[in-house]
Every structure is written in C-alpha cells, then in structure tokens.
Amino acid sequence: MFVLVNLKTYPCDPVAVAEAVRDVDESTDARLAVAPQAADLARVAETGVETWAQHVDPIEHGSNTGHTLAESVADAGAVGTLINHSEKRLKLADIDGSVQAAERAGLETVVCANNPEQIGAAAALGPDAVAVEPPELIGTGTPVSQADPDIVEDAVEAADNVDSEVSVLCGAGISTGDDVVAAGDLGAEGVLLASGVAKADDPQAALEDLVEPL
C-alpha cells in the first residue's frame, strides 16, 4: 500500500513530520510519502523522505507570476504531485495541462476526484494514479473506506474501465491501520490522508499505528 500524507496548510512542523514518515517508512513494507506546502518542499526532501507537491500549474517557464512550475517542484526534490485536490480544484483542461506539466518534469501524478464519475474522467487523462476523496468526509475522522465503501469500489471499477494501468487511491477520514486495510480490501492501492497524522499529538505514533497491519 502507498500511504501519502498531505500536510495541507496545517500548523505542524513539516520537517518533524517528514522525519517521522521517513523513520516509519524504514520499518514497513508499505510505501510512505509526504506532501508539504510548496515553500517547504526542499527542506522536507532534505530529510530523505519521499516528497510530493500538493499541486503544480499547467504552465511552462515564462510569465506566470504566482504559479507553481513543475520543474521547480522537481528541482526542490519532489518526485510526484497531487493534482486537482478537492481544496485546489481545477478545470478539466487545466487538470490535463497539469498532468502534462508534471510528466514533462518527471513527476509522478495522482489526480484527485470527488466521485467515481470524475475518477473515470481523471483516469482518461493518463495520470499514474487517481484518488477518490468524498469532500464531505475530508477532515471528519469518519473513514471513506468504512463510511462509503461503494464509492471506493466504484472508483476502482471506473478507473479500470478506462485504463487498467492507472492505480486508485482513496482518502478522507483515514486515521487507523484498520481504515487502510479496509481501503486495500476494496481494491485501493493506497490512501491519501492528512489530519490523522498532521494534527496528531504524536505523528510518528499515528503513522506506526497506520502501517502496523500492512
């Protein structure tokens, strides 16, 4: 299983969480990674943890003030990027452009979507993976893999119908090892999660619990 920890703009210490993710990664067969804010990418990557961006824009080098260039994200040490997170939604054409920009820069891509119908559309754009995250469950602590298992199974089917090479992750409310196991049982190859680790008093202990059954 792939466990991708999105730090959003939570007031955690990104380097401390990154070090915890790195240390737990060494003790498990699961693949762990962390997605800090763009401004924190370089110092997070310096810890040695697998580092992802939260977003890249559908642009090239040039006059694009305030945008996030995929090549700069890669130069800062990221190996992948989220695209179209529920909290950073893009137009379809821009999702397509961001996937192309990420691929141009050698970044792995996970395109997020709200439901299985959108997952099918996202898979058609050729990312490495898609992630289904029902917005109403994000940050609630109610895990999608238990509260809405159909949405995960339907997302897996929708992606498979379009392109069987595209992996499916799920996210929202996932905070325990049981939640991750349930996601895997529904066909997901990984989970996206945030508050369960980024807002935990002890992020390392939260991560150890998450990967313990994997």
Ligand SMILES: O=C(CO)COP(=O)(O)O
């Ligand atoms: O949005 C998410 C991950 O990208 C999910 O957030 P929570 O794990 O806090 O529900």
